[in-house]
Amino acid sequence: MDAFRIVGGHPLRGTVRISGSKNAALPILFSSLLGGSFSLSNVPCLRDVKTTLLLLEQLGLKISVRPEPLAESKGFDHNEPIWSDLLEISEGTTSPFEAPYDLVRTMRASVLCLGPLLARRKRARVSLPGGCLIGARPIDMHLKAFERMGARITIHHGYIDAETDGLEGSEISLPYPTVTGTENIMMAAVLARGTTTITNAAEEPEIVDLANFLVARGARITGAGTSTIRIVGVERLDPVHYSVMFDRIEAGTFLVAAALLGEEVTIREVESSPLSSILDVLKAMGAEAEIHTGAITLGAIRRPRGLSLRTLPYPGFPTDMQAQILPLMAIAEGPSSVVETVFENRFTHVMEMNRMGANIEIHGSQAMVRGGSRLEGAAVMASDLRASAGLVLAGLIAEGETEVRRVYHIDRGYEAIEKKLEALGARIKRIQEDSP
Ligand code: UD1
Numbered sequence: 001m002d003a004f005r006i007v008g009g010h011p012l013r014g015t016v017r018i019s020g021s022k023n024a025a026l027p028i029l030f031s032s033l034l035g036g037s038f039s040l041s042n043v044p045c046l047r048d049v050k051t052t053l054l055l056l057e058q059l060g061l062k063i064s065v066r067p068e069p070l071a072e073s074k075g076f077d078h079n080e081p082i083w084s085d086l087l088e089i090s091e092g093t094t095s096p097f098e099a100p101y102d103l104v105r106t107m108r109a110s111v112l113c114l115g116p117l118l119a120r121r122k123r124a125r126v127s128l129p130g131g132c133l134i135g136a137r138p139i140d141m142h143l144k145a146f147e148r149m150g151a152r153i154t155i156h157h158g159y160i161d162a163e164t165d166g167l168e169g170s171e172i173s174l175p176y177p178t179v180t181g182t183e184n185i186m187m188a189a190v191l192a193r194g195t196t197t198i199t200n201a202a203e204e205p206e207i208v209d210l211a212n213f214l215v216a217r218g219a220r221i222t223g224a225g226t227s228t229i230r231i232v233g234v235e236r237l238d239p240v241h242y243s244v245m246f247d248r249i250e251a252g253t254f255l256v257a258a259a260l261l262g263e264e265v266t267i268r269e270v271e272s273s274p275l276s277s278i279l280d281v282l283k284a285m286g287a288e289a290e291i292h293t294g295a296i297t298l299g300a301i302r303r304p305r306g307l308s309l310r311t312l313p314y315p316g317f318p319t320d321m322q323a324q325i326l327p328l329m330a331i332a333e334g335p336s337s338v339v340e341t342v343f344e345n346r347f348t349h350v351m352e353m354n355r356m357g358a359n360i361e362i363h364g365s366q367a368m369v370r371g372g373s374r375l376e377g378a379a380v381m382a383s384d385l386r387a388s389a390g391l392v393l394a395g396l397i398a399e400g401e402t403e404v405r406r407v408y409h410i411d412r413g414y415e416a417i418e419k420k421l422e423a424l425g426a427r428i429k430r431i432q433e434d435s436p
Pocket of ligand 1: 026109138139140141142176177180313318320342343
């Protein structure tokens with residue numbers, strides 16, 4: 001298994017290109033099950049994207065990556081996309097409807113095939129995603145919405161079986177603004193008969209990106225980015241070319257890296273508005289950010305100040321940035337606290353950070369950070385995607401050597417993070433675990 005070996009304390013300097021968004025690319029890719037054809041650029045080269053493409057191929061879609069397939073051997077230039085400039089997707093001649101356990105278990109977002117399969121093929125058999133380390137994460141809201149839209153759903157032998165004679169537009173009121181739930185319903189509603197209204201919808205920028213893409217294909221969607229989304233069903237979707245939005249969590253992770261160690265770091269191919277809550281927190285901790293068109297520059301905070309925050313649905317501070325902000329809180333002057341309101345059990349990285357010298361106590365859903373710690377390198381284990389990013393950041397400021405194990409988690413969602421950090425001056429190498 002791969003690990004990262006990091007020698008901490010080296011300043012970061014330079015420019016880094018932020019990749020296309022994983023959480024926008026996945027639903028857009030799954031929407032190909034709605035039929036027709038389209039091409040995409042700015043799709044990040046990630047394990048979750050490859051899993052999605054495999055699953056879509058099993059579901060009968062034709063996919064080509066240009067100019068060359070998965071060009072991983074190509075020399076790495078941290079200022080260029082590292083693979084497909086263009087990804088083309090079209091319907092094949094068969095219409096399977098089963099998403100098997102082997103693929104779904106590796107990626108919870110596979111559940112995003114359910115809505116488009118039901119809408120287009122009227123049948124879907126999708127393995128239940130199962131629990132994962134960040135809480136139970138059920139999909140009951142997705143299923144209730146599809147039932148309301150006219151699907152019959154049963155669960156047997158770990159599979160969701162769903163079928164319909166044709167989805168009908170409906171009023172869907174979500175008990176919680178679930179992100180993939182909102183996307184799944186929106187995709188199903190695009191081809192349903194009549195009008196669907198989603199209230200208490202999630203407002204994440206990735207939902208707006210999916211809606212913009214679908215509208216460019218001829219879908220009739222209004223209100224994406226607000227809590228009420230209205231979708232009027234259409235017969236079919238048109239071909240289009242679309243460029244996926246930037247990854248705001250990758251951007252946020254590099255901003256924290258800059259706040260920890262930046263002589264001067266510029267992230268580019270970004271917009272500031274989806275990053276507002278992250279920038280606000282960094283500013284409150286003492287950062288001075290320069291916002292340019294398409295780029296943000298930040299240097300290390302000399303004396304970071306502790307602060308209290310809660311993770312919240314967008315536009316609040318993202319749960320996907322909680323693990324990354326903790327190392328900054330650990331070294332800040334004065335105490336900090338983080339209340340995790342989105343997921344249960346999302347503090348698995350804290351024990352590992354404490355082994356590196358942080359002083360963080362967990363009380364239920366709250367992490368109390370003492371502050372003023374000096375971190376020391378240690379061998380630590382990554383337990384999920386964002387936890388791994390938090391441990392990498394901790395390793396960058398720790399004294400001495402840190403080995404972050406199980407970095408396959410980070411490869412699910414960060415495009416060549418070690419190469420991007422290395423290009424900025426970090427000492428970080430991908431190694432085989434336990435290699436000398
Ligand atoms: C998405 C993101 C993930 C991010 C999360 C919250 C993708 C591919 N993933 O995940 O990176 O951390 O949003 O911003 O975009 N819930 C239910 N029943 C449901 C659905 C959700 O109880 O049917 C609960 C979940 O257990 C969780 C909360 O609602 O506690 C939020 O989950 P949700 O917004 O659905 O997260 P995801 O869409 O899975």
